[in-house]
Amino acid sequence: MNAGAENAPLTFGRVHNLPIIRLIDGINEVVGRIVSIVAIVFAGIIIYDVFMRYFMGEPTRWAFDVTKQLYGFYFIMLGGYALRHQAHVRVDLVTERLGRNARRWVEAAGYVIFFFPFAWVFARRSWDFAMTSYGQGEVTYGAVQLPVYPLKMAMFVAAVLLLIQGVSEFLKLVLNKADHLEPMEPLDVR
Amino acid sequence: MSGESIALIMSGLLLLGLFMGHPLAMVLGGTAVLGAIIAGKPMVLGIVINRIFGDVLDNYVLIAIPLFVLMARFLSDSGVTDRMFEALRHLMARVTGGLGLAVVFISILLAATTGIIGASITVMGMMALRPMLQYGYDKRLATGLIAASGCLGILIPPSIMLILMASYAPGLSVGQLFAGAMMPGVVLGVMYAIYVAVIAWLRPDWAPPVADEEQISRGAMWRMLIVEAVPPLVLILGILGSLLAGIATATEASAIGAVLALLIVITRGRFEWKTFYSALLETGRTSAMILFIVVGATAFTGVFNITGGLRASQDLIRGLADDPYTLVAVMLLVVFILGMFLDWTGIVLLSFPIFLPLVSEMGIEPLWFVVLMAVVLQTSFLSPPFGYALFYMRAIAPPEVSTTDIIRGVLPFIALIIVMCAMIILFPGLVTWLPTTLYGG
């Protein structure tokens, strides 16, 4: 969304001197760079399945469920990474008119009012959700039985990644280290 | 607490969060949590997780979104669009208004290959705006035309907006929506072209022909057109053809599209690991951005429903309209106004759960209604103060083009979109003819 996102891909973004911010940003950066590759994996599986079905007349039994699970894993794990790069869409009609400091505090308040309650409930409840599924050894329903709980556990991990990235972004705002407050450019691809 | 109060409180929180500049996805999710607590029903928050998992993660249809985003990235990396425009520009330059027509035609073609608009507007803006201004095109006409034509990408299939709509509209498939939006999208593009032609005829100085010395030989021009335009055409046919001819699902078509686009990059010798990897990273961020809005919205809608806010909102709309036409008019107006402030993802996800039950209650054809929504949502990209197309143009346009020029430039096109909506209401066949022909009644 901002200029940083445009240049970020092969740099490590701005390195902050507070260890906790560095750590969190580093974790989500590494997760983002690895998980982003999964898109090619499920694209490949879909193509393979289409090929097997129309040219070999033998559809795979597993492709449907596996691609669905990989896709779910892919986007949910990238939530924190997207937040780290300020890629989540927002409306800054009002805040862009504010002074830098006022804007900083208004944005920090947004984290307190909206982000943390949501991210906390998301993490807390998905933990229960994942543990219930794990305890039951839940599998998909039908002749092919794939375990479902790994994806539910990934959802919990993703919620935690999002939550800690929120902590990092909040600290950047409060400590006046946020670099996204410069004038924004629109999203590069939409 | 009554449904009315909770509807009011949750809408208020939503507006507050938006104007505080907080990410939409998190505002929606946060409002869901606060709404449940304020309504005195914190235990309903469990459905938030059920919904996020069942509606967003475990959703085969939505797989197409990251893949169409990836395809758009590969396609813009391939340079196909740049050269296609160059060729058409030379072909049409001699005609009054020719450059403008070239913009519309390329945009329609691009729209048929990509499901997102950012790529179209950025590419067209960079390619077309400079020559148009250089040859004396009116600033407002040039910027408005490029912005509006670029938005066709999300109406003419494939489109991630239609995919999301299908996922939220029970009983409608992506294929039906793609077929339904095809004619309205192309007709809207043709209306833009007619508008340019009429302006060029009335005010030739706004859209002058291009000077001769800029032109290249006809042979070179045709060669360019054939060499440059054929691969993307194959791509279009591959994707839409396979989808509509009954071979692949939208999800499968998106995977095929992404791989075809990558092949075009490779065969043109433009492949580099570095750009390939950055395309993946950017696709990851964009997909997470879109799908997290779905996450937030599904949380919001679930709580809004279970606390009675949804029913209260529906009663409110019912009270405003007692016949189908008024109802549709009210809904179009609501979407138009929301479009000034919100992006399409939020509008679709918030309005569909409220609107669609009312629509089926009134006996309105859901396919027709959803496509009508898709058409009116074109304005959300163009209408100030919040419109992606305006932001893209602002970022691309040279300083001598003022933001006011851009906004005044898009106004006629917003009017044309509204005319298009009226035409769909008067002639429902524009939407229903193709899906009925392809899929039966």
Place this chain on the structure above:
Amino acid sequence: ENWTMTSTWPSSLELIEIDKHWVELANSLIDDDKLTIEFYEGGSLVPAGEVFGAVESGTIQAGADWPGYWAGRDSAFSPLATTASLFNAVDYVNWIQEWGGADLYNEVYGKFGMVYLPYGVTNNESGFRTVDKPIKTIEDLNGLRLRLSGLEQGKLLEKLGGNQVSMAGGEIYQSLERGVIDGAEFSTPNVDFSGGFQQVTKYWSTPGWHQSSSVFGVMINKAAWDALDEETQSRLETAADATMLWSLAFTEKRATEAFAQFKEAGTEINRLDDAALEQIQKMANQTIEEVACENPLSAKVYASQIGYLQDYASWRDASAPFNLGRTPNGPDLAKIEGCAQ
């Protein structure tokens, strides 16, 4: 008390009528200050696949379902929902009400902190509808990609040479239209007709051997159930019994009407012959034995069902031809009882 209840069925599927019937009956039988059930159509609160989790966690108090959807959590849910070539609707009613079935529903759902009231039963499902290849014999199944629900059902189809494709109800129509699958089973004829399958399939192969009858009902969170007084609980049960009787007649009437509509729409209907059904019965028995022996609880349910069939056989066969349905030559009871230990 105030309960929030939802269903696995969207308002577009006629199966939701059974849920609504029970809710309306329960609400009218029970004073508002004792209990009011607020019903939300499927998908509006939680997606269909999450209704179980929402009731289990107590987020909502009640959820209408078809038990087979939860077979991924415990395969014993499968025989509570349907059987391959075993029970008809009357068998389910007999077994649930007088041969100990009701307790088994509560035992299986009880594992997940829920009470279960079965309140809907539909007889034999339509069977497979195919686009351009009629299924007249078992050989015709060979190599076909068919949409089919269920674990036992999928394994049985694979034994018969077909391939199971799992997909949500909403995707079937388009997949038939575009040839992604060769055919599909969905539900009873009336529900199938409302899904528009006559527009995209030429052939219909009866009977529905994969799902000889189906049960529907409501999952109730145990804590919410325990919070009710006995009087209210018993009225909910009364409403369930009344709804079950109604659902059978309602669906059979609607299925008969829909059968005529399918014929009118030009669908070619073929019935598999008795020899074919006998062969399917053997394979079904094998499948049931295999699946039951992977899970003692599933074996326990099957053992109870087969025990009922054998017990009832003496009188059922003696009263022929005025009897209720047939006595299937079912799976090996002793073997399944052995697996239930």
